[in-house]
Each structure stands twice: as structure tokens, then as C-alpha cells.
Amino acid sequence: MTSKSKPVLTGGCRCGNISYSSSSLPDEFTNCHCQTCRKLSGAPFLTFARFPTSAITWTSGENSLTKTTYSDLADRTHCAGCGSPISMQYKCQPDLISITAGSIDEESVNETLPKVSEHIFVEKKEKAGWYEIPDDKIPRFSRFPPRFQKKIEEWKKVVLAPGLG
Numbered sequence: 226m227t228s229k230s231k232p233v234l235t236g237g238c239r240c241g242n243i244s245y246s247s248s249s250l251p252d253e254f255t256n257c258h259c260q261t262c263r264k265l266s267g268a269p270f271l272t273f274a275r276f277p278t279s280a281i282t283w284t285s286g287e288n289s290l291t292k293t294t295y296s297d298l299a300d301r302t303h304c305a306g307c308g309s310p311i312s313m314q315y316k317c318q319p320d321l322i323s324i325t326a327g328s329i330d331e332e333s334v335n336e337t338l339p340k341v342s343e344h345i346f347v348e349k350k351e352k353a354g355w356y357e358i359p360d361d362k363i364p365r366f367s368r369f370p371p372r373f374q375k376k377i378e379e380w381k382k383v384v385l386a387p388g389l390g
Contacts, residue, residue, distance in 0.1 A: 228341060233331070233334070234262065235247075235330045236301075236333075238306070238309035238311060240304060240306045242285070242286040243283070243289055243290060243309075244283075245281055245283050245311075246282050247276055247324075249277060249280040250334075250339070251275050251338065252385040253274075253275050253342045254272055254275075254326055254338070256270040256271075256275065256340055256343070256344045257270055258345065258352040258356075259351045261296075261344035262346075265303075265310050266356065266385055268357075269307070269353040269356035272325070272327065272341065274327060274338075275321055275322070275330065276321065276323075277321060278319065278322045281322055281324065282375050282385060286304070289305045289306055290311060297316075298316060298377060299314060300313070310323075312325065312349060313370045316384070318376065321330060341361075342364070343370060344366070345365075348365060
């Protein structure tokens with residue numbers, strides 16, 4: 226993003242140490258019901274907004290982003306100060322970054338944000354048994370949507386192949 230571009234939206238962590246701007250709106254919102262997202266958020270799911278990586282500029286506190294890896298598929302970041310989850314980036318698609326939707330400063334958004342387009346990891350061993358997903362007509366996937374699962378499998382064949390990983 227050049228300094229002449231006006232951000233389309235801004236966001237950051239709870240303590241204000243980390244802030245970011247985006248030169249574009251997210252292209253989708255996803256509710257993830259996996260155990261890791263549930264434990265990190267303290268809620269039945271964590272909502273992510275997906276952006277082109279090139280659209281996000283860390284405007285303050287980038288050095289306070291702590292990277293954590295819970296699987297071989299993705300890296301997550303959170304604020305070292307307040308613990309707010311900030312992002313997740315799948316290794317098979319470095320050109321995209323998922324920012325936690327709750328970190329977006331909605332008052333900074335002058336355009337209409339997309340609605341949640343999918344629920345992922347709704348299988349019994351992942352989704353909270355005490356939470357019933359409303360009948361919202363949004364597609365649900367046991368794990369990842371087929372289009373993304375295929376991308377992961379192709380990435381694994383190349384990157385995690387014996388002798389390469």
C-alpha cells in the first residue's frame with residue numbers, strides 16, 4: 226500500500242499495541258469451529274476475514290506480533306501484550322492472510338463488508354457440543370471446503386514429501 230492510498234479499513238488488538246490497515250475489503254468471512262480456534266477465542270468459533278497479503282500493512286506494533294504454529298498447515302499471530310488473536314496464514318497460500326474479524330475497527334469501514342460465507346470444522350470432534358449453529362443457510366464443512374482441501378493436499382505432496390520437509 227502506498228502512502229497515497231487511503232485505507233479501506235483498519236484494525237488492531239485490544240490493548241492498541243498492534244494496528245493494521247488494509248487497502249481492500251476482505252473477499253470472505255469464515256467461521257472456524259476447530260478446537261484450536263475455540264480455545265484461542267474462548268468462544269464456539271473464531272471468525273476470520275480473508276485478505277490478499279499485499280493489502281495488509283502493519284501500522285504499529287509489528288514487532289509485538291507473536292507467531293505460533295499449532296500444525297504444519299498454518300502460522301497464527303497474536304499480540305504479545307494482550308493476547309488478542311490477530312491472524313492466521315496457511316502455508317499453502319502465502320498470497321492470502323486471514324485476519325480475525327473481531328480485530329477489525331468496524332467504524333473505519335465505509336463500504337459493505339461481505340457476510341460469513343462458510344462454517345468449517347463442524348464435525349463432532351471439533352465443534353463445541355454445547356453450541357448449535359443456527360439454521361443460517363450458510364454452507365457447512367466437516368473440515369475444509371473441498372476446493373481448499375485439494376490445495377492443501379497438493380501443497381503437502383510437494384512441501385512435506387519425504388526428504389523435502
